[in-house]
Amino acid sequence: MKSKVSSGLFIFLTPVLLWLLLLIVIPHIELLLMSLQGESDLGEPIWTLSNYTAFFTESIYWYTFVRTAVYALLVTVLTFAVTFPVAFYITKVVPVRLSGFLTILLLVPFWVSELVRVYGWMILLRESGVINHFLLQLGLINQPVEMLYNDISMIMGLVYTSMLFMVVPLISSLEGMDDSMIEAAHDLGASKFVIFFKIVIPYAAPGITSGSIVVFMLALGNYLTPNLMGGKNSLWFTEQIYNEFIASFNWNQGAAFGFLLLLLSSCIIWIGLKLGRQQLGKALS
Amino acid sequence: MIRTFPQSRGYSLGFKIYICLFYLFLFAPLVVTCVLAFNDSSFPSLPWKGFSLDWFFADGPARVGIFHDSSNLTSIWVSTKTAFFVSLLSLAVGSMGAFLFEQEDFPGKQGLYFLALSPLVIPGVILGISILLAANAFGLLLEENLGIDVPILRPSFWLVVLGQFSFISTFVLLVVSARLKKFDHSLEEAALNLGATRFEVIRYVTIPFLRPALIGAGAVAFLMSFENFNTTLFLVGSDTTLPINLYLQVRDGSSPIINAISFLLIVSTSLLALINLLFSRRGEEA
Numbered sequence: 391m392k393s394k395v396s397s398g399l400f401i402f403l404t405p406v407l408l409w410l411l412l413l414i415v416i417p418h419i420e421l422l423l424m425s426l427q428g429e430s431d432l433g434e435p436i437w438t439l440s441n442y443t444a445f446f447t448e449s450i451y452w453y454t455f456v457r458t459a460v461y462a463l464l465v466t467v468l469t470f471a472v473t474f475p476v477a478f479y480i481t482k483v484v485p486v487r488l489s490g491f492l493t494i495l496l497l498v499p500f501w502v503s504e505l506v507r508v509y510g511w512m513i514l515l516r517e518s519g520v521i522n523h524f525l526l527q528l529g530l531i532n533q534p535v536e537m538l539y540n541d542i543s544m545i546m547g548l549v550y551t552s553m554l555f556m557v558v559p560l561i562s563s564l565e566g567m568d569d570s571m572i573e574a575a576h577d578l579g580a581s582k583f584v585i586f587f588k589i590v591i592p593y594a595a596p597g598i599t600s601g602s603i604v605v606f607m608l609a610l611g612n613y614l615t616p617n618l619m620g621g622k623n624s625l626w627f628t629e630q631i632y633n634e635f636i637a638s639f640n641w642n643q644g645a646a647f648g649f650l651l652l653l654l655s656s657c658i659i660w661i662g663l664k665l666g667r668q669q670l671g672k673a674l675s
Numbered sequence: 676m677i678r679t680f681p682q683s684r685g686y687s688l689g690f691k692i693y694i695c696l697f698y699l700f701l702f703a704p705l706v707v708t709c710v711l712a713f714n715d716s717s718f719p720s721l722p723w724k725g726f727s728l729d730w731f732f733a734d735g736p737a738r739v740g741i742f743h744d745s746s747n748l749t750s751i752w753v754s755t756k757t758a759f760f761v762s763l764l765s766l767a768v769g770s771m772g773a774f775l776f777e778q779e780d781f782p783g784k785q786g787l788y789f790l791a792l793s794p795l796v797i798p799g800v801i802l803g804i805s806i807l808l809a810a811n812a813f814g815l816l817l818e819e820n821l822g823i824d825v826p827i828l829r830p831s832f833w834l835v836v837l838g839q840f841s842f843i844s845t846f847v848l849l850v851v852s853a854r855l856k857k858f859d860h861s862l863e864e865a866a867l868n869l870g871a872t873r874f875e876v877i878r879y880v881t882i883p884f885l886r887p888a889l890i891g892a893g894a895v896a897f898l899m900s901f902e903n904f905n906t907t908l909f910l911v912g913s914d915t916t917l918p919i920n921l922y923l924q925v926r927d928g929s930s931p932i933i934n935a936i937s938f939l940l941i942v943s944t945s946l947l948a949l950i951n952l953l954f955s956r957r958g959e960e961a
Contacts, residue, residue, distance in 0.1 A: 402775035405768045410790050413841035414797075417805035424808050429823050472697070479694050481685075494952065499701055501948040503902040506937040510704025510926055513711060513719050513934075520707050523721040550700070576680065592890050603796070611798025614904050618925060628800045628905075635804060635909060648804050652797065 418547045418652075425646035441646035451630065451647075458627040459654060461541075461592040465548045466602050472549060477560035480588070482569065493561065500554035508618050509548055512538060515619075539621025547619040548609050555608060556601035563597030564590075599666030603659050610655050627651055686760050705941055710789045712934035717740035719931045730935040741935045751936075757832065757916055761839045761900035762893050768840075769847025769892065770885070773879075776848075779857045792849075794842035799905030807909045831912040838910045841901045846899065847892040854888035855881075887954055894951045898944065 408418045412445060420532030428438040431588045476496070481491050499507065514520050515537040522534040570592070592597075616626035633652065698838050711719045717738070733740040739812065740746060776788050787857035794802065814828030827833045857882065866876045882889075904918045917936075924933055 392859050399775070399779045399781060401777060402771045403781070406772045406775055408789065409772075409841070410787070413806060413837060414790065414794060417802075418797075420809040421801070421805040424812075425804060476691070476697050479690060483690065495698065496701070498945055498948055499705055501703060501898060501944040502937075502941050503904075503918060503921075503944075505902075505921050505925070506708065506940055507704055507934060509921075509929075509937060510708040512925070513929070514704055518718065518720045519710075520721055552699075552706075559759055567959035573680075607796055607798060611800050611905060613800055613908065614922065617924075628798070631800060631804065632908070635737055635807075641808065642809055644741060644804060645808060648801050648924070652801050657797065657800055 421645050421649055423626055424642055425649045428642050442645065442650075445646060454625045454627050454630050455650065455654070457625055458610060459658075461545065461548075462606050462648040463658075465545060465552065465609040466606045468545065469549050469552050469605050470598065470602065472555040473553050474560060477557050477564055481564040481567075482572075484502075496557060497554065499532060503603065504551050504614055507551060508547060508615055510611050511543070511619060513551065515543055517616070523646055526630060541620065541623075544616050544620035544624055547615040548612060551612070552605040552608050559597035559604075560594060560599040561597075563594045567593045595666060598663060603662050606662070607655050610651065610658075676915035694695070708934050708937045709941060712931060712938040714931065716931065719929055719934050730931040739932070741932055741939070744932060747917070747920060747932070747936060750915050750917045753832070753914045754917040756898040757839065758836055759898045760836045761843055763894050764836070764840045765844040765847045766889060766893050769840060769844040769896075770851045770889065772844065772848040773851035776853055792845060794845045797842070799842070799903070800909070802842060803838055803906040803909035804908075806834070806841065810834055810837075812941050829912065830910050832914045834910045835907050835914075835916065838906045839903050842906070843896045843899050849898055850892040850895070851888050854885055858884055890954050891951055894947060894954075898947065 404625075425441050426437055426439065427435055428440050430571045435592045466617075475552065480492050480496070484492060516522075517534045517536045517538075519537070522531075523532045526534065567590070568634070571589055572585055575589050580588070600640075611628060613626070613628040613632060616624040617629055620626065628649065631644050634640045634647060684913070687884045708719075711721075712730055713728070714723055714727065715725040715728050717723075729738045729740060731740045732742055772791055776784065776791070810828040814825055817823050817825055817828075862880055862884075863876050866880050867873075902918055903916075904922065907916055907919060911913075915923075921933060921936065924930070
């Protein structure tokens with residue numbers, strides 16, 4: 391019996407170890423090593439910190455980095471603000487028979503490729519786009535307005551693409567909440583405001599934490615939406631990485647940028663987990 | 676505030692308007708994309724010039740519909756092949772991972788579990804570049820020391836498969852684990868007592884129990900792979916997948932043919948989503 395169990399362990403363990411070692415651990419070690427290498431004046435490969443010093447001395451690099459981080463945080467907060475009322479409405483307000491239908495309706499757009507959704511926004515917002523067409527028809531504007539390729543459209547696009555990952559954990563944490571808690575607070579004379587901050591928010595905290603972590607990470611690592619909706623001025627850090635890798639072919643510099651981005655996202659996720667007093671495994675599943 | 680409370684008119688009306696606006700926001704880009712796929716115009720924009728199926732069926736020279744556009748058709752085929760292999764691989768390894776973490780005990784399990792979840796918090800772009808770097812380094816190593824050239828290790832079809840597999844396995848692992856947690860172990864013990872081997876138990880008892888989760892995870896894996904952009908961007912070789920091919924077209928201008936492809940994607944993914952939903956419902960009832 392004992393030997394059977396250990397043979398099972400061996401058979402399950404081998405592919406999992408191969409997967410994690412070859413595709414996760416070794417590539418990230420390689421990323422770190424690559425970022426610490428460079429070329430000497432003679433073109434010889436050497437160990438150097440120059441890729442990191444370049445990041446701190448070239449203002450455009452760290453400016454983009456900080457900008458990306460701040461905007462990703464903003465996107466997380468906005469996504470929460472936009473989706474929380476919806477999650478609350480679906481779980482607590484709307485008649486029960488409708489809530490299932492509304493939930494399914496909510497999920498459908500997110501099965502569609504991010505590229506298609508971004509493209510949809512592009513043909514809505516651009517100068518020759520659908521919104522401009524209607525505004526012109528209604529006589530509200532005389533000249534088409536370019537609504538695409540600015541920070542606002544980029545932020546909106548990022549909020550749109552990440553909403554699902556906030557609304558699903560919110561719905562599942564609010565669903566578990568007993569309505570009588572709100573009723574009790576109401577009967578004891580609590581205002582809506584107090585009920586919201588003292589009862590609903592603390593109860594939904596695990597959902598808020600895991601939703602925020604995923605949304606933040608996706609916004610930070612997004613390339614498509616900033617690139618297509620933010621235009622030339624989007625200055626998103628992933629674009630910096632792409633440029634180093636594909637356009638400049640400076641893999642060492644790109645690796646350093648990649649490692650910094652990984653460090654940033656890990657730090658923020660760690661802080662988020664500490665603040666929400668959660669464990670990674672629970673927050674993600 | 677909630678169902679049982681009497682509501683003020685303004686409050687509930689305001690809430691309803693907000694929800695309607697939200698759903699409008701949610702569906703506007705998709706509906707507009709679909710509608711403009713049928714506009715008889717050379718640009719994906721209004722005014723409406725009449726209904727046309729040109730962007731699906733036209734065979735040149737002025738307009739080429741999607742069913743005659745070989746570059747897009749090829750990329751759809753590449754994406755389908757990629758998604759097929761990725762879902763097969765990640766189903767196998769992801770479920771083995773689920774068995775490993777749910778049913779086995781070994782030193783360092785917690786740490787390994789943490790590692791297995793980590794792909795969820797690694798940005799896709801980073802995963803793409805690190806796998807590119809590692810594959811490149813490994814390829815150089817082989818070439819310099821053994822003189823073998825391994826084309827797979829350069830950006831190529833199989834590197835894309837490996838890159839997508841590296842994080843999609845985690846999703847499969849989570850879905851299968853969730854189902855495995857509900858499994859009644861006395862069923863396994865009964866089978867073992869009746870003389871079945873460990874793998875017969877898995878084959879005849881556990882796998883049938885897991886089937887809804889496996890189908891669901893397979894569908895999600897297929898779709899995630901089919902639509903993946905971030906990781907694929909750095910690993911793609913000459914076989915461009917559909918998202919990459921579409922991205923290049925959208926970046927360089929637009930044509931209603933993109934709407935036509937989008938329409939097909941929206942319709943087929945919605946169908947897949949509904950089927951998946953029905954399956955998972957039935958799985959939970961069983």
